[in-house]
Amino acid sequence: MTVMSGDEDFALVHRFACSFCDGPIRGPYVLWNCHRDLIICATCCGHIKEGFISDIIVCAGIPESRERARRFLKRMKNRRARNTAPRSPS
Numbered sequence: 001m002t003v004m005s006g007d008e009d010f011a012l013v014h015r016f017a018c019s020f021c022d023g024p025i026r027g028p029y030v031l032w033n034c035h036r037d038l039i040i041c042a043t044c045c046g047h048i049k050e051g052f053i054s055d056i057i058v059c060a061g062i063p064e065s066r067e068r069a070r071r072f073l074k075r076m077k078n079r080r081a082r083n084t085a086p087r088s089p090s
């Protein structure tokens, strides 16, 4: 991700519109090369920071939480199986 503070990349600025509002890009703006190029104008950055970022963080955390829960339940199941297994005579 690159934050462009001005209109220094003239070709880029005039080739693309904001990925969110389709408005013209003028500095400052964000250029993010992820699975596709996203160019976000300063106005949309202001809107996004109000909730979109936290929604993305929450959404990204759901699979991680599910995986942690799955591993926890697997450990508990294994522990229960060890505790209930018949003991061998000594």
Ligand SMILES: [Zn+2]
Residues within 6 Å of the ligand: 018, 019, 020, 021, 022, 023, 040, 041, 042, 043, 044, 045
């Ligand atoms: Zn925009």
